[in-house]
């Protein structure tokens with residue numbers, strides 16, 4: 001197969017940042033994806049419906065026109081950042097806003113801009129119960145932050161300590177286990193007893209293509225550092241099997257997380273891989289290597305809308321088997337940004 005046309009995909013986990021950084025990156029997502037779930041971990045975080053409205057408008061302004069009639073070419077699907085102080089009334093407002101599609105739970109200290117996140121999940125049970133009642137999805141960064149737990153085990157421990165008890169208590173809560181990175185997570189999502197539309201997981205391109213060796217090959221390579229961190233090869237294989245299985249619980253979420261080059265090439269490098277420009281080509285490479293290009297459309301374009309109860313897109317996008325070299329660096333405000341695997345050549349390109 002030398003070309004592949006699929007329904008236009010959506011990105012179910014994306015960091016767009018704000019200001020000049022957003023202006024620099026939003027076009028790359030809008031070029032390939034019709035919609036994206038936009039993460040709320042700005043400084044300060046997007047904790048209210050009013051903030052989400054304003055942020056959404058800034059994104060639309062940055063994308064510019066380009067749609068037909070009143071329909072924008074790129075639709076940001078907004079999220080709220082859950083804190084221990086989020087009022088239940090804000091959940092109700094989120095549900096009726098029409099623009100908020102999920103509430104993001106960051107364990108405090110787990111990742112970039114997560115300080116305002118949740119210290120103990122028990123403390124947000126009232127908010128989660130409201131979300132269960134309202135049918136508002138919970139998007140969860142699934143890692144414990146207990147310093148006693150090995151960094152590479154944080155996701156597996158999260159399943160036991162947090163996710164299982166939570167889902168047992170609130171089986172109707174719709175949960176997306178974001179950017180899963182382990183066999184344990186893939187197994188959990190596949191095997192969990194969950195009624196339709198109550199459990200999903202996003203998988204990034206880097207976790208399908210690379211294992212943790214990539215971080216250390218030829219020296220310490222910060223552009224391969226993201227959270228949850230890349231894992232062993234056995235985990236990568238389990239993720240590929242999940243993504244290419246056709247199981248509708250798994251869907252595309254790039255977790256493209258831009259940080260300026262100077263903050264990545266730093267003594268304490270920021271976590272996050274920038275993949276917006278080439279995410280689809282990366283996914284195609286991963287599915288192709290697994291002999292499963294025929295499963296890409298479901299993962300990229302059907303399973304996400306089904307979970308989020310949104311229509312499947314109308315347009316299509318075509319991928320070609322044509323070598324394409326990822327730019328080594330791109331402009332990013334006053335500085336630059338290094339895309340994941342910058343300078344390397346991918347076997348697929350997007351028309």
Ligand code: NCD
Nearest residue numbers: 015111112226227257271272
């Ligand atoms: C994300 C970021 O930079 O905002 N970083 C990352 O490594 N994935 C935060 C996140 O999704 O954990």
Ligand code: ZN
Nearest residue numbers: 015039255257
């Ligand atoms: Zn993320």
